[in-house]
């Protein structure tokens with residue numbers, strides 16, 4: 001076979017592969033192209049589960065925020081923690097006294113050390129509050145189980161009811177009833193009351209309501225989204241999918257399994273997506289997180305780092321803080337124009353194309369990725385996210401010209417800008 005004939009065959013194969021991908025994945029390609037693309041390297045730090053707790057948590061938060069204050073981005077702004085807040089924990093004495101018939105709460109201001117640390121963080125611009133929930137549990141479900149004599153749950157109440165992470169996992173959801181498996185959905189008026197109660201407590205504490213929210217355990221449904229929208233929430237933080245419940249075997253039920261970043265929910269708010277895991281307590285440490293940060297920047301996405309409170313309040317807190325510090329330092333070294341943003345700011349940029357300092361309004365704008373950078377980032381997103389597209393590209397060797405094209409278009413992603 002001559003070289004010309006072989007080359008012709010290979011090129012024909014590529015054309016067929018492209019046609020195949022286009023015909024079978026046209027909607028996916030269009031949706032991916034319509035997503036937000038940001039030219040600058042952006043880092044968002046998302047941390048769940050801050051809220052009422054012992055004085056040790058206040059110290060842990062102080063130490064974490066002090067670390068963030070040491071890391072400045074390309075415009076001199078300190079790193080900022082988007083802290084997802086639970087506004088209340090149970091009041092076990094009152095609940096037990098009612099025979100587990102009345103749910104009573106203790107709010108953030110009943111925990112002055114933590115409240116002070118949170119407010120100090122906001123004043124220092126190293127913390128941006130976001131609503132996680134009024135509670136990190138479903139109150140009526142817990143009461144019902146305790147009334148039925150659940151000894152483990154009664155012991156949890158007797159121990160103070162502060163540490164919801166010690167509850168069996170299905171009981172930690174807020175907007176679904178996990179007192180039995182499969183979980184049951186929660187009626188709209190009840191969900192509306194939970195959302196309204198959370199927003200009211202948040203507003204009482206901060207002086208203004210939340211514009212963004214993330215559901216405990218990523219469990220929520222259409223009803224929750226309508227309640228959030230009615231309460232002024234504009235952005236829904238996610239892990240890239242939604243879980244509406246858990247099955248009889250405890251498995252999370254994803255619906256939909258795929259959320260397009262920046263897309264609007266039918267209720268109105270936009271979805272944001274976490275895409276980097278720095279959860280050293282779960283074995284997701286610095287190196288894997290750094291690899292994800294580099295990949296997200298190459299895809300012209302913000303690196304939205306998920307990192308829960310328990311990494312910073314337990315025995316390995318010091319190592320977890322050190323690892324986060326290394327991540328931020330590496331980010332600053334690799335991307336001189338790096339920008340730190342809080343989640344509501346990222347949402348606002350998607351919606352209105354602006355980011356601004358709430359005090360002075362003087363931050364330089366973020367650039368949109370356009371032309372060469374956007375095309376390269378688009379191809380990178382397709383490759384990393386979609387196994388079938390990747391398989392076709394590799395088996396037909398289409399990956400070779402595609403990789404060359406990506407390299408020529410955007411050889412130093414995130415390090416130039418635009």
Ligand SMILES: [Zn+2]
Nearest residue numbers: 048049216217
């Ligand atoms: Zn949580």
